[in-house]
Amino acid sequence: MKLKQKKSDELFLKAQELIPGGIFGHYKFAVREEGPKFFSRAKNAYFWDIDGNKYLDLICGWGPMILGYNNSKIDKAARTQYDLGNTVSVASPVMVELAETLTDLVDIADWALFGKNGGDSTQLAVMVARAETGKSKILKIKDGYHGANGWMQNKNNPGIINSDSEEVLSISWNDLDEFDEMISSFGNEIACFISSSYDHPTSKDSSLPKEGYWKHIEKKCSENNIVLIVDDVRTGFRIDLKGSHNAFGFSPDLVCLGKAMANGYPISALVGKASLKDAANKVYFSGTQFFNSAPMAASKATLEELQNLNAIEIMNTNGLKLKDDLSNAAKAFGLEIKVSGVPSMPYFRIEDQTKNFHVDWTDECLSRGLYLTSYHNHFLSVAHGENEINEIVRIASEAFEAISI
Numbered sequence: 569m570k571l572k573q574k575k576s577d578e579l580f581l582k583a584q585e586l587i588p589g590g591i592f593g594h595y596k597f598a599v600r601e602e603g604p605k606f607f608s609r610a611k612n613a614y615f616w617d618i619d620g621n622k623y624l625d626l627i628c629g630w631g632p633m634i635l636g637y638n639n640s641k642i643d644k645a646a647r648t649q650y651d652l653g654n655t656v657s658v659a660s661p662v663m664v665e666l667a668e669t670l671t672d673l674v675d676i677a678d679w680a681l682f683g684k685n686g687g688d689s690t691q692l693a694v695m696v697a698r699a700e701t702g703k704s705k706i707l708k709i710k711d712g713y714h715g716a717n718g719w720m721q722n723k724n725n726p727g728i729i730n731s732d733s734e735e736v737l738s739i740s741w742n743d744l745d746e747f748d749e750m751i752s753s754f755g756n757e758i759a760c761f762i763s764s765s766y767d768h769p770t771s772k773d774s775s776l777p778k779e780g781y782w783k784h785i786e787k788k789c790s791e792n793n794i795v796l797i798v799d800d801v802r803t804g805f806r807i808d809l810k811g812s813h814n815a816f817g818f819s820p821d822l823v824c825l826g827k828a829m830a831n832g833y834p835i836s837a838l839v840g841k842a843s844l845k846d847a848a849n850k851v852y853f854s855g856t857q858f859f860n861s862a863p864m865a866a867s868k869a870t871l872e873e874l875q876n877l878n879a880i881e882i883m884n885t886n887g888l889k890l891k892d893d894l895s896n897a898a899k900a901f902g903l904e905i906k907v908s909g910v911p912s913m914p915y916f917r918i919e920d921q922t923k924n925f926h927v928d929w930t931d932e933c934l935s936r937g938l939y940l941t942s943y944h945n946h947f948l949s950v951a952h953g954e955n956e957i958n959e960i961v962r963i964a965s966e967a968f969e970a971i972s973i
């Protein structure tokens with residue numbers, strides 16, 4: 569199927585003159601020759617591109633959108649605060665209110681600090697761990713994504729130098745032997761272990777922690793004066809409102825939050841246990857825009873709305889329906905689709921087929937108005953109800969049919 573995309577193509581050409589690559593960062597990977605490049609508006613689970621094509625969105629702005637685009641309650645909370653003042657020379661009381669909302673909600677949280685992006689909170693977490701322990705090394709998972717700062721990137725990436733990752737050690741996900749070996753060899757130098765609560769790499773199935781994994785890590789970290797950091801930037805408020813660690817039964821020292829905490833308004837947070845409050849106070853962490861009060865008001869409203877709606881239950885129910893219905897739809901065409909990860913963040917892979925076959929399927933979905941990717945986990949929101957799931961499965965079935973003939 570062909571999409572109307574004359575305006576998109578023209579604007580993308582102009583963008584390429586003005587912006588290196590025409591688009592950058594993680595948005596760059598998702599641009600398809602045939603597919604939307606610029607939105608004109610968005611509402612609930614849908615967005616429209618500048619050529620007027622409508623898409624049911626399974627990407628949710630790469631995670632922030634959790635209550636539906638342009639949610640009137642959240643937008644009203646932000647607008648009310650904007651009208652009072654957004655960036656002013658002193659902080660707004662809403663900063664304290666949001667810290668209270670977060671510490672009431674996230675079970676390990678005794679304090680909160682705020683930034684803009686997830687990478688601000690993961691950077692701060694590591695600095696707090698170093699300030700507390702006086703050690704320098706960071707232990708992470710090989711595929712783990714924590715943002716775009718030097719130490720977080722692949723060492724072969726352009727612009728990254730060896731010293732960026734000199735203090736970074738990496739191990740495979742779910743491998744306790746490798747973890748124990750690193751602790752035996754470098755325990756005295758490791759300041760922190762940073763990881764998402766389950767593995768959600770690109771271009772691979774997502775993988776949940778094996779039995780006893782986190783309890784073992786929690787114990788070893790505590791015995792070796794290593795700060796345990798959960799990077800909940802992607803998973804935060806999509807698995808458990810108390811923090812995704814709660815769903816997996818362990819207790820980290822620090823939790824990094826971002827993406828969904830304000831339904832798209834720019835804010836991130838680091839929350840932590842009381843034992844690290846002094847270290848957090850000593851670290852210099854700042855940014856001109858970190859004190860914007862409208863995103864703080866949006867975040868407070870988002871966290872309250874997620875609780876009022878029982879959002880996790882809604883996303884789990886609909887995510888499980890999506891998994892079952894999509895699997896059945898694929899079977900009808902002799903295909904098997906593996907859906908991994910938690911229900912609100914499904915990763916899709918068509919079994920026993922080439923990567924190109926899968927990419928063809930996503931392209932067929934895209935041209936029929938379903939926005940998804942072939943290499944990244946997807947995101948559900950509260951706005952993805954039963955009707956939206958049925959619509960996703962209807963489009964996916966047509967796409968299965970198109971690639972099976």
Ligand SMILES: Cc1ncc(COP(=O)(O)O)c(C=O)c1O
Pocket residue numbers: 684685686687688690713714715716764799800801802803826827
């Ligand atoms: C697990 C995880 N941590 C950190 C980040 C970085 O967040 P941001 O892009 O907001 O800096 C991301 C972004 O995708 C993420 O998925």
